[in-house]
Amino acid sequence: MRNILLAAAFIAASAMLSSTAxxxxxxxxAQPPINGTVKDAPTELDLKFSEELNLKFTGVNVTGPDKKQVKTDGDMLMDGDKTFMVDLPAGLAAGTYKVEWHALSRDGHKTHGDYKFTVKP
Structure with missing residues (x-):
């Protein structure tokens, strides 16, 4: 009976470790908020993730209401490497912006997605 309990505990611990890994x-x-509207044009984009990121393989493309790419700068990680921050140019025009992001977590898994936010003074 003791061997069965030890085996069950080992299997449970292994399952927990593998799901974490x-x-x-x-x-x-995100800030500006996902699918949200802001009054003031943002000067930075903050994306908060569930896991630590690898900065070298994490990034964003921001497209403006004119369908042109918005220049971003100053990529950095904050908050225990779980928040990706990038500077946006001052004075973004009113309209809807699309943020396409890609991320590589420290454990090597890639994810990507997109969302929109609107600047409406």
Whole structure:
């Protein structure tokens, strides 16, 4: 009976460790907010993820209301490497912006997605 309990405990611990090791970096929140509207043009984009990121393989493309790519600068990680921050140019025009992101978590898993936000003074 004791061997069965030990085997069950080992299997349970292995399952927990493997699910933790196989986690992906999912976008949890963003500023400007996901599908939200802001009054003031943002000067930075903050993307908060569920896992630590690898900065070298994490990035964004921002497209403006005119369908042209918005120049971004200053990529960096914050908050224990779970928040990706990038500077946006001052004075973004009113309209809807699309953010396409890609991320590589520290454990090597790639994720990507997109969302929109609107600047409406």
């Amino acid at each position: 196989c986690a992906h970096a999912h976008l949890e929140a």
